[in-house]
Amino acid sequence: xxxxxxxxxxxxxxxxxxxxxxxxxxxxxxxxxxxxxxxxxxxxxxxxxxxxxxxxxxxxxxxxxxxxxxxxxxxxxxxxxxxxxxxxxxxxxxxxxxxxxxxxxxxxxxxxxxxxxxxxxxxxxxxxxxxxxxxxxxxxxxxxxxxxxxxxxxxxxxxxxxxxxxxxxxxxxxxxxxxxxxxxxxxxxxxxxxxxxxxxxxxxxxxxxxxxxxxxxxxxxxxxxxxxxxx
Numbered sequence: 420x421x422x423x424x425x426x427x428x429x430x431x432x433x434x435x436x437x438x439x440x441x442x443x444x445x446x447x448x449x450x451x452x453x454x455x456x457x458x459x460x461x462x463x464x465x466x467x468x469x470x471x472x473x474x475x476x477x478x479x480x481x482x483x484x485x486x487x488x489x490x491x492x493x494x495x496x497x498x499x500x501x502x503x504x505x506x507x508x509x510x511x512x513x514x515x516x517x518x519x520x521x522x523x524x525x526x527x528x529x530x531x532x533x534x535x536x537x538x539x540x541x542x543x544x545x546x547x548x549x550x551x552x553x554x555x556x557x558x559x560x561x562x563x564x565x566x567x568x569x570x571x572x573x574x575x576x577x578x579x580x581x582x583x584x585x586x587x588x589x590x591x592x593x594x595x596x597x598x599x600x601x602x603x604x605x606x607x608x609x610x611x612x613x614x615x616x617x618x619x620x621x622x623x624x625x626x627x628x629x630x631x632x633x634x635x636x637x638x639x640x641x642x643x644x645x646x647x648x649x650x
Contacts, residue, residue, distance in 0.1 A: 458567060458641050462538055463487035465565045465643055468495075472533040475557060477522055478540020481508035482515045489515075496532075498525070499540075522550040527557045534558070538567040542613045551626035558648045564628060568619070569610040570635070570642035577638055582611065616642045 462484070468474050470492030476485040479497030481504055488495040498520040499505055505517045520526045522537070522544045535554045544550045554564055572578040614622070616633050619642070623631045628646030635642050 454637055454640075458636055459484055459487065459538065461636055461643055462536060462565055462567045465645060466534050466536050466563070468493035468534060473531065475525075475527070475532045475535040475554075477520075477525075477535065477537040477554070478543070479508070479517070480504045480540075482512045482517055483508075484538050485515060486512070493533075496527075523553060525553045525557055529556055530559045531557045532559060532562060534563050534565070536565040536567070539569065541566055541568050542609050548622060548626060551623055551628070555627045555648055560648055560650045562648050564623070564644075564646045564648075566619070566623075566644040567641060568644070569613060570616050570619075570639055571613075572639040573635060574638060581640060616644075619644055 466474065466488065468488045468491040472491075472493045474488045474493045474495045476482075476488065476495055476497045477499075479485050479499050480501070482497045485495045485497040496516055496518055497508065498518045499508075500519065500521050502519060505519060508515065508517050518526065522540070523546050535558050537554070541547060541550065558564065572581050613619075616635065616639070620631050620633055623644060623646045627648070629649050630647040631644065632646075633642050633644040
């Protein structure tokens with residue numbers, strides 16, 4: 420799988436992430452020039468997890484993204500459809516309740532979580548609209564969603580430079596640090612195919628979420644979308 424489109428086959432994407440699981444966190448740190456740590460801090464702040472709350476961390480990979488929520492005293496369920504990622508996560512964090520699951524048919528009951536979040540994984544789901552509805556289904560009334568995803572820089576000159584980095588600089592860097600550099604070519608292309616910030620906000624509203632808003636991080640390289648499930 421070396422070319423990206425928004426018509427993704429789940430088994431191909433899962434296999435791709437299985438292949439890069441061991442070095443995934445390190446590779447992301449290198450390719451983002453360390454910015455991924457800041458982005459995840461912003462996610463944790465936006466989720467605002469509190470003691471005894473139940474938080475679903477979808478596309479959690481090895482569970483690294485779930486750790487900030489556990490420190491608040493919340494009960495966190497890291498969920499991912501890549502078994503390779505989950506196995507790697509179990510080695511590192513054996514105490515986390517890592518769970519295998521597909522974003523389009525989550526293995527949880529209705530109204531299960533106070534907050535649901537997904538970081539850098541929504542664009543890899545085959546049916547984005549269905550995934551947003553599933554997140555809505557498993558969230559308690561009054562609960563919240565936080566989505567952190569690569570997006571599109573708002574300043575045209577910077578956007579041009581950024582896209583050049585994605586397609587020209589990222590592959591050779593990925594070859595140096597990743598076990599499957601072709602996966603990162605796919606990921607770069609998937610970012611270019613992904614909807615603009617306002618379009619994703621509209622998709623959230625269509626799925627039922629209210630009070631939808633977003634803010635850009637790093638000039639729009641990443642966007643943080645939020646929404647609430649009505650009481």
